[in-house]
Structures are given as C-alpha cells and as structure tokens.
Amino acid sequence: MHAMMDRVFNFSPGPAVLPLQVLEQARDEMLSLPSVGMSVLEISHRSPAFDTILEETLQRLRGLLGIGDSHEIVFVQGGASLQFSMVPMNLLRGQAAAADYIITGTWGATGAKEARREGKVHVAWDGAATNHDRLPSDREAFLSDTPAYVHITSNETIQGVQWKHDPDVGPAPLVCDCSSDFLSRPIDVSRYGLVYACAQKNAGVAGVTAVIIRKDLLERSRDDLPTMLDYRTFVKNGSRPNTPPVFAIYILGLVCRWIADHMGGLAGMARHNAAKAKLLYDVLDHSGGFYTGHARPECRSDMNVTFRLPDEAAEKAFLSGATKSGLMDLKGHRSVGGIRASIYNAMPVAGVEALRDFMIDFQRQD
Numbered sequence: 314m315h316a317m318m319d320r321v322f323n324f325s326p327g328p329a330v331l332p333l334q335v336l337e338q339a340r341d342e343m344l345s346l347p348s349v350g351m352s353v354l355e356i357s358h359r360s361p362a363f364d365t366i367l368e369e370t371l372q373r374l375r376g377l378l379g380i381g382d383s384h385e386i387v388f389v390q391g392g393a394s395l396q397f398s399m400v401p402m403n404l405l406r407g408q409a410a411a412a413d414y415i416i417t418g419t420w421g422a423t424g425a426k427e428a429r430r431e432g433k434v435h436v437a438w439d440g441a442a443t444n445h446d447r448l449p450s451d452r453e454a455f456l457s458d459t460p461a462y463v464h465i466t467s468n469e470t471i472q473g474v475q476w477k478h479d480p481d482v483g484p485a486p487l488v489c490d491c492s493s494d495f496l497s498r499p500i501d502v503s504r505y506g507l508v509y510a511c512a513q514k515n516a517g518v519a520g521v522t523a524v525i526i527r528k529d530l531l532e533r534s535r536d537d538l539p540t541m542l543d544y545r546t547f548v549k550n551g552s553r554p555n556t557p558p559v560f561a562i563y564i565l566g567l568v569c570r571w572i573a574d575h576m577g578g579l580a581g582m583a584r585h586n587a588a589k590a591k592l593l594y595d596v597l598d599h600s601g602g603f604y605t606g607h608a609r610p611e612c613r614s615d616m617n618v619t620f621r622l623p624d625e626a627a628e629k630a631f632l633s634g635a636t637k638s639g640l641m642d643l644k645g646h647r648s649v650g651g652i653r654a655s656i657y658n659a660m661p662v663a664g665v666e667a668l669r670d671f672m673i674d675f676q677r678q679d
C-alpha cells in the first residue's frame with residue numbers, strides 16, 4: 314500500500330500538516346502501544362503507560378526549549394482561545410494595574426478583547442491602521458506604568474507578521490501567544506512570564522495547549538477562580554485534575570521527539586523553516602510586483618507567507634490551479650485576502666519547492 318502517493322501538500326493554517334514519521338508511528342501504535350496491548354485512545358489517564366507518555370512529553374519540551382526550574386509547564390484544554398481568558402483571569406483579576414497589549418494582528422486583538430472582561434487593558438500599540446502589516450519599533454509601543462503584564466503574539470497567523478526579537482518590556486512579565494510558531498525556533502523562556510501555544514499549528518493536533526508559566530506568577534491567582542480555570546489546579550495535579558487530552562499529549566510527545574532526533578532540535582528547525590520561507594519570499598521579491606507580500610519585509614513570518622496577486626480573478630485562478638497541482642488550502646483569510654501559504658515545521662522542503670515552481674509558472678503564463 315502506498316498511502317504516501319495520495320498525500321498532497323497541505324498549506325492549511327491549522328490544523329496543519331504533521332511529520333510523516335509521526336503519523337506513521339501513531340498508525341503503527343494505534344491498535345496497541347508497545348508492551349501495553351491497548352491503544353493510547355483506550356488506556357486510563359492514570360495508568361503507568363500514560364504516566365510515562367506525559368512525563369516524557371514534559372521532559373522533551375523542557376529539553377527542547379531549555380526550560381529550567383523557574384517555570385512550570387501545564388497542559389490545558391480549550392485551545393489558545395481559552396488562554397485569552399485564563400491569562401487575564403489569573404494575572405489581571407483584582408489588580409489595580411492595567412495589562413498592556415501590543416496588537417500586531419487579529420489574534421492579539423481578540424486576546425485584548427477578552428482581557429477587558431477581567432480588568433484594565435492598555436493598548437500599547439495597534440497596527441490596525443495599516444491592516445497589521447508590521448510590528449512596532451521599540452519607540453512606538455507605549456507601555457503603562459508598571460503593567461500587570463505585557464502581551465504579544467509572536468506570530469500573527471492571519472497576517473503573517475512575526476516578531477524577530479523579544480521586545481524589551483522592562484520588569485513587567487512578558488506574556489506571549491506562541492500558538493503559530495511554537496517549537497519552530499528557539500526562544501529564551503527565562504525572559505517570559507508566561508508562554509502559551511495550542512498544538513495544532515506546529516506541534517501536534519488540536520486538543521492540547523501548552524502553558525509555560527513562571528512560578529512566582531502563580532501567586533497572583535485568586536481563590537474565587539473556577540477550579541478548572543486556575544493555573545494552580547493544573548500545576549498541583551500535574552496537568553491531570555481531570556481527564557487530559559491523552560491522544561493530543563501523545564502526539565505532542567512524538568513531534569518533540571521528531572524535532573530532537575530528526576530536525577536538529579529547535580536551532581535546526583529554525584534554519585529549516587527560514588530556508589523554506591526564503592524560497593517563497595524570493596519569488597515575491599523577484600516577481601516585479603506581480604506578487605505583493607502583505608507583511609513588510611522586516612517582519613515577514615517564516616510560518617505564514619501572505620501575499621496578493623494583481624486582482625481577485627488572478628487569485629481565483631491561482632487557487633484553482635494550485636489545487637489541481639496538489640497544493641492545498643492556500644486561500645488567505647478574508648481579512649487580508651489573497652494567498653496564505655502556511656509552511657509550519659512539518660511542511661517538507663519539497664512542498665515549498667513545488668509551490669515556488671507553481672508560482673513562477675503561473676506568473677509566466679499570465
């Protein structure tokens with residue numbers, strides 16, 4: 314059987330392409346985990362077999378990201394969207410200070426909207442005026458006095474705008490939605506108060522969200538929080554206050570192993586991702602204006618490459634031609650229009666090369 318031959322190149326923004334080795338291992342172990350005799354979908358979340366899966370996944374994440382004793386990692390359900398609420402519930406509720414949001418795209422704006430339900434929000438910068446095509450310079454973002462925290466989105470998935478350095482926010486805890494570039498490059502977690510990421514872009518399947526939180530910040534959570542929305546519940550119970558998303562945690566563990574063993578860790582992963590993105594940005598830059606990138610060059614994302622064609626008719630023809638060539642899910646989000654190529658960790662170079670060749674041919678034929 315050659316299942317490979319039916320596989321197309323999947324440029325979906327998420328859920329997204331997974332590493333073939335991970336899918337193969339999950340398939341091989343689907344009916345019976347080695348030496349367990351049951352599927353991971355069937356075992357108790359309190360069984361020794363799942364103890365091992367959970368512990369290994371946490372250890373692999375710690376290893377890849379170089380996380381020391383200062384931070385806890387917990388796995389939560391509800392996606393990154395629930396973190397838009399849990400972050401301010403735990404870190405802002407009852408505080409006199411404001412939470413500062415640097416809004417570089419749709420997801421950051423959504424996070425700020427939810428935070429307003431819990432306390433004061435100060436928008437330190439908002440790129441809406443130019444439809445979120447860039448990041449602020451260090452002098453443009455005005456923080457409030459002693460903010461409760463400063464929130465950024467490391468990669469805006471819809472606009473294709475990615476931070477290239479950690480902003481300097483002084484002593485305030487820096488909180489980052491890393492959902493769409495988690496495990497795609499190294500980050501210095503010690504500089505962050507809290508990092509959260511759903512798994513289904515770069516790191517696995519929907520159902521699990523990793524939250525990495527500096528231990529001292531746990532003291533801010535108030536006792537009137539619902540139990541399941543209090544980070545302390547997840548820390549105290551080792552991410553198992555109730556039934557965790559066992560399959561999603563298992564896949565996250567396999568992806569971590571794939572990055573460590575096959576991709577050269579996060580440094581290797583970052584080089585691989587930057588090289589892929591360059592293939593596409595080079596086409597934009599050499600197209601004589603036929604393809605125009607949405608993000609300004611200095612903030613271009615290595616994960617989501619967003620661009621327009623001369624008109625909507627050309628974009629429609631592009632998308633249908635791409636689909637016929639096995640290049641799937643390239644339609645941009647309606648708020649940006651045009652094309653979005655999501656080229657996360659698991660997108661092979663061959664897929665990006667196929668898209669590059671298609672782009673060059675399409676322009677030639679136009």
Ligand SMILES: *Cc1c(COP(=O)(O)O)cnc(C)c1O
Nearest residue numbers: 392393394420470490492493511
């Ligand atoms: C996908 C995404 C989200 C939303 O994730 P859900 O798990 O669907 O809630 C939030 N932030 C960013 C940056 C994303 O890419």
